[in-house]
Amino acid sequence: MIEIKDIKHQYNNNQEIVFKDWQIENNQQWLLLGESGSGKTTLLHILTGILKPTQGSVKINSTEIYQLSPKALDRFRGQHVGIVFQRPHLLKSLSITENLQLTQSLAGLEVNTNRIDEVLYSLNILSKKNNKPDQLSQGQLQRASIARAVLNKPTLLIADEPTSSLDDKNAQAVLNLLLEQSQLNHTTLVIATHDQRIKEAFTNTYSLS
Numbered sequence: 637m638i639e640i641k642d643i644k645h646q647y648n649n650n651q652e653i654v655f656k657d658w659q660i661e662n663n664q665q666w667l668l669l670g671e672s673g674s675g676k677t678t679l680l681h682i683l684t685g686i687l688k689p690t691q692g693s694v695k696i697n698s699t700e701i702y703q704l705s706p707k708a709l710d711r712f713r714g715q716h717v718g719i720v721f722q723r724p725h726l727l728k729s730l731s732i733t734e735n736l737q738l739t740q741s742l743a744g745l746e747v748n749t750n751r752i753d754e755v756l757y758s759l760n761i762l763s764k765k766n767n768k769p770d771q772l773s774q775g776q777l778q779r780a781s782i783a784r785a786v787l788n789k790p791t792l793l794i795a796d797e798p799t800s801s802l803d804d805k806n807a808q809a810v811l812n813l814l815l816e817q818s819q820l821n822h823t824t825l826v827i828a829t830h831d832q833r834i835k836e837a838f839t840n841t842y843s844l845s
């Protein structure tokens with residue numbers, strides 16, 4: 637289970653942002669909704685261990701993540717949190733497989749090429765495993781970034797505005813991939829968006845006002 641409690645955050649002297657408590661059961665799929673500037677990215681950063689809030693607690697599988705040392709938190713994030721960014725952010729000088737091997741090593745896990753092949757196969761890009769990122773199409777790159785996010789079977793899979801720059805057909809395809817991959821890997825999915833088109837696929841929503 638993932639739980640946030642009594643969270644408030646204040647950037648410098650700006651107005652404090654208050655987040656209502658949130659409990660997410662394992663394997664649920666949630667939308668995080670909110671207008672521009674309401675705090676979606678801030679909350680995602682707090683949830684993923686990137687930004688320590690001014691107040692409050694975040695528990696992932698009963699670990700209070702902000703009570704971990706910085707090193708332990710890095711490792712915990714590598715093993716328990718997968719993030720799909722708006723842009724892929726893969727290392728250009730490495731092949732897709734090498735990028736994924738790095739994702740395993742940085743999380744303190746053994747390199748497991750069978751697992752890498754399995755994930756690439758499930759996302760239909762196994763044939764690109766030895767290619768560098770600039771040899772992939774945009775759609776294939778997005779699949780590679782989803783592969784990286786689910787590789788270590790994280791407890792929590794987060795996607796920040798994954799569809800906002802896509803046309804209807806591609807937005808639907810990416811949404812389907814995220815839903816499918818979260819089920820396949822038994823991972824809780826949280827998608828932050830203000831994209832009205834994808835609301836129908838979700839029954840669980842957390843709204844920021």
Ligand SMILES: Nc1ncnc2c1ncn2[C@@H]1O[C@H](COP(=O)(O)OP(=O)(O)OP(=O)(O)O)[C@@H](O)[C@H]1O
Binds near residue numbers: 671675
């Ligand atoms: N590093 C920062 N320093 C100061 N203020 C910040 C910082 N990051 C965000 N803010 C402010 O915090 C508030 C919430 O920002 P946040 O980026 O979380 O919103 P958002 O809902 O993700 O917006 P969008 O949908 O436009 O990306 C905004 O008022 C923003 O100006």
